[in-house]
Amino acid sequence: MEDNDIVSSVESRHRKEKKELQAHIQALKKTAKNDKSKKKELTAEIARLEAEQDSRHKEELEAVQKQLDGIVDNNIIEHVEQGDTSTTDEVAKTRVSKAQKRRDKKMQQEKEREEQIKQQEKENIHGPRNKEIQAINAKLKQRNLKIFSIPSDGDCLYKAVAHQLSLKRQQNFSIEELRNKVADYIKENKHDFIPFMSNSETYEMLTDQEFEEYCEKIRSTKVWGGQIEIRALSSSLKCPINIIQASGPETIEQGKEFVGDPLILAYHRHMYKLGEHYNSTCLNENEDVEDD
Structure with missing residues (x-):
């Protein structure tokens, strides 16, 4: 499986799990609809569920990226041991490129988060x-x-x-x-x-x-x-x-x-x-x- 396919597979599973969690949360909200004390407990529980899922997803993606980096390192070592230096630079550049892509992706996520907050500010002026x-x-x-x-x-x-x-x-x-x-x-x-x-x-x-x-x-x-x-x-x-x-x-x-x-x-x-x-x-x- 290609590196991008591995990451896409994990991200796809994460999206599915997020949808499942939201469905679960909606079901919980219905059970506490007319119980104020239970609503308060449920609010804290929902926040914890979402935070735990976000943390776990982040850890899983980081683990996948570390694994992929390890694969690249092994490729470089294998080429050097075989005396094949013609592809070593190319493999090294691939690693640098992937690292840069991860940094760019992280920056983009932070930018999207900031935009989401700004949008929320506008939406809630009278909300x-x-x-x-x-x-x-x-x-x-x-x-x-x-x-x-x-x-x-x-x-x-x-x-x-x-x-x-x-x-x-x-x-x-x-x-x-x-x-x-x-x-x-x-x-x-x-x-x-x-x-x-x-x-x-x-x-x-x-x-x-x-x-x-x-x-x-x-x-x-x-x-x-x-x-x-x-x-x-x-x-x-x-x-x-x-x-x-x-x-x-x-x-x-x-x-x-x-x-x-x-x-x-x-x-x-x-x-x-x-x-x-x-x-x-x-x-x-x-x-x-x-x-x-």
């Missing part, structure tokens, strides 16, 4: 996103706060917490450090967390291996963070975290047993089509609330 931001802004204004925008890249929860820590506690943590803290804390307190964690396909409680994989994804990928990760952040950092949202309880409080000013984040369900999103907050010194 759910705008109404949600207005509701959150109104609640923040009562606290003399405003939204501090965080990029939507899978690390938004951790970046929002890092911003709050630097702002309120003069503590500087990298995203990697925060992810490691969360992964370590969940592993060390497995029996407190695992009852609230389930397999995305069977909905059964995670096996020991699945639990280890879940923690490793927190540590080494950009998998989205939710309620479990917020709880782990609050406990590992020993500080309260308050989540402001447009609908449902005005404030979700985590870590009330800890002292000090809480870290205050804004939770958006309709920020982007790419998934749910967390922003940080800051003082509204000029009483001009951001709309971004």
Whole structure:
């Protein structure tokens, strides 16, 4: 099978799996149609399912590319051992060309993502996103706060917490450090967390291996963070975290047993089509609330 055929086959399977997941999500939504508490749990579960699938697809494509690179390397070695230098340069150029194609493809994907976000901004001027931001802004204004925008890249929860820590506690943590803290804390307190964690396909409680994989994804990928990760952040950092949202309880409080000013984040369900999103907050010194 040609290299392009191998990659196309994997991408085709990924498209099929994405369609299957969306069909599954629609079925789940129907079951929770009239149950508000179940809807909230389902929203977080759907975000986790999508993030896990995206992460797995990315890992599989990277593995395929590494395998193809290995094939090219073996071809070069074989030609050199046989004393056939006439094709060595050609094979090497092929490798460089493929590497460049991967870089170009990645750049194109990033560009498409940015365009998707810009398009979403235009579509939601009078849509759910705008109404949600207005509701959150109104609640923040009562606290003399405003939204501090965080990029939507899978690390938004951790970046929002890092911003709050630097702002309120003069503590500087990298995203990697925060992810490691969360992964370590969940592993060390497995029996407190695992009852609230389930397999995305069977909905059964995670096996020991699945639990280890879940923690490793927190540590080494950009998998989205939710309620479990917020709880782990609050406990590992020993500080309260308050989540402001447009609908449902005005404030979700985590870590009330800890002292000090809480870290205050804004939770958006309709920020982007790419998934749910967390922003940080800051003082509204000029009483001009951001709309971004």
